[in-house]
Amino acid sequence: VTPDEVRAAYPVLDRHAYLNAGSVGPLSRRSHQATVEWAERGLREGRGSRRFFEAATELRASLRAAIARLVGVPTDRVLLTTSTTDGCNLVVTGLRLGPEDEVVITDGEHPAIEEPVAASGARVRVARVLGRPRDEVLHAVLGEVTPRTRLIALSHVLWYNGQVMPVAEIRRAAGVPVLVDGAQSAGAIPVDAGAVDFYALPGQKWLCGPELTGALVVADGASLDPPVAGYGRRMGEGVERLAVSYPPAPSLAGLIAALEERPPWAFERAAEMARRCREALLDAGLDVCTPAGEATLVAFTVPGDPAETVSRCLERDVVIRSLPNGWLRASCGWWTSDGDVDRLVGALREA
Ligand SMILES: Cc1ncc(COP(=O)(O)O)c(C=O)c1O
Numbered sequence: 001v002t003p004d005e006v007r008a009a010y011p012v013l014d015r016h017a018y019l020n021a022g023s024v025g026p027l028s029r030r031s032h033q034a035t036v037e038w039a040e041r042g043l044r045e046g047r048g049s050r051r052f053f054e055a056a057t058e059l060r061a062s063l064r065a066a067i068a069r070l071v072g073v074p075t076d077r078v079l080l081t082t083s084t085t086d087g088c089n090l091v092v093t094g095l096r097l098g099p100e101d102e103v104v105i106t107d108g109e110h111p112a113i114e115e116p117v118a119a120s121g122a123r124v125r126v127a128r129v130l131g132r133p134r135d136e137v138l139h140a141v142l143g144e145v146t147p148r149t150r151l152i153a154l155s156h157v158l159w160y161n162g163q164v165m166p167v168a169e170i171r172r173a174a175g176v177p178v179l180v181d182g183a184q185s186a187g188a189i190p191v192d193a194g195a196v197d198f199y200a201l202p203g204q205k206w207l208c209g210p211e212l213t214g215a216l217v218v219a220d221g222a223s224l225d226p227p228v229a230g231y232g233r234r235m236g237e238g239v240e241r242l243a244v245s246y247p248p249a250p251s252l253a254g255l256i257a258a259l260e261e262r263p264p265w266a267f268e269r270a271a272e273m274a275r276r277c278r279e280a281l282l283d284a285g286l287d288v289c290t291p292a293g294e295a296t297l298v299a300f301t302v303p304g305d306p307a308e309t310v311s312r313c314l315e316r317d318v319v320i321r322s323l324p325n326g327w328l329r330a331s332c333g334w335w336t337s338d339g340d341v342d343r344l345v346g347a348l349r350e351a
């Protein structure tokens with residue numbers, strides 16, 4: 001398939017320059033169809049029939065294997081979750097941290113890391129990494145590590161501006177457990193989840209699956225003892241013992257379909273489109289907050305109220321978002337075209 005052919009699979013692209021996979025990815029017709037077929041099946045066969053249960057169990061196994069392949073780990077390390085946040089909470093609570101413990105995070109984290117860590121009662125140390133060059137980032141994180149550090153929790157890709165954190169180097173150099181929030185990396189850039197201890201990822205963003213899907217990759221399930229438990233604790237094996245919530249069969253089927261559809265050139269194309277988008281915004285004279293050569297999020301500022309700019313863009317069917325610090329953000333995927341980028345620049349000019 002070519003990039004143009006791929007675009008036809010996502011109905012939202014017929015009309016919109018859809019540049020917000022960082023919040024929720026575009027849905028393909030095929031993924032939607034798989035979800036609907038499974039919902040229909042439940043409607044007709046009964047969601048509690050033995051046949052339905054067995055088929056759903058097979059879906060779980062296929063999805064775990066597909067995610068494992070994507071992030072380069074054995075299948076038995078993958079726990080299906082309902083979100084990135086869900087996975088982060090399992091890890092942070094599962095380490096049973098207390099006031100004597102320290103957790104290192106960065107100043108570019110999403111509430112998915114910030115809030116579980118704040119709720120843990122541990123002392124939080126914040127490394128200043130946002131906007132800093134890559135070689136300084138490693139030092140900044142290591143500089144916050146002390147003998148009391150029980151966990152380093154950080155995003156692989158910062159949600160503010162797409163900066164890529166050197167998570168494998170941090171793990172190697174720090175020698176303490178590392179939890180990675182993979183919300184803006186999984187499906188957007190190549191990921192080696194085996195390089196860290198815990199890797200939480202969503203299904204609904206760059207993997208273009210249904211909402212309330214995701215996974216947590218755990219190197220050693222025995223290292224976690226979360227204070228929440230359920231069916232998995234009694235019946236599951238390995239990491240599945242941590243399972244508390246179970247994404248429903250239609251959602252699993254939708255995510256499997258979305259993964260099967262990913263073109264082999266997805267990463268290269270997404271990186272190329274993010275590069276073109278960044279350059280187009282610079283050429284238009286905007287202040288761009290994303291350094292060259294990062295991931296697939298491009299952040300920038302424009303004069304005036306950011307929320308207003310988002311609305312003005314939406315009036316022109318251009319979908320971007322604003323961030324808590326006032327920046328605007330465009331997400332570029334393998335489905336993004338030069339036309340989408342031109343429409344973004346045009347909408348910003350008019351806004
Ligand atoms: C870095 C980061 N982490 C976590 C999330 C939340 O993901 P989820 O809804 O899968 O918990 C987001 C975006 O919503 C994000 O940008």
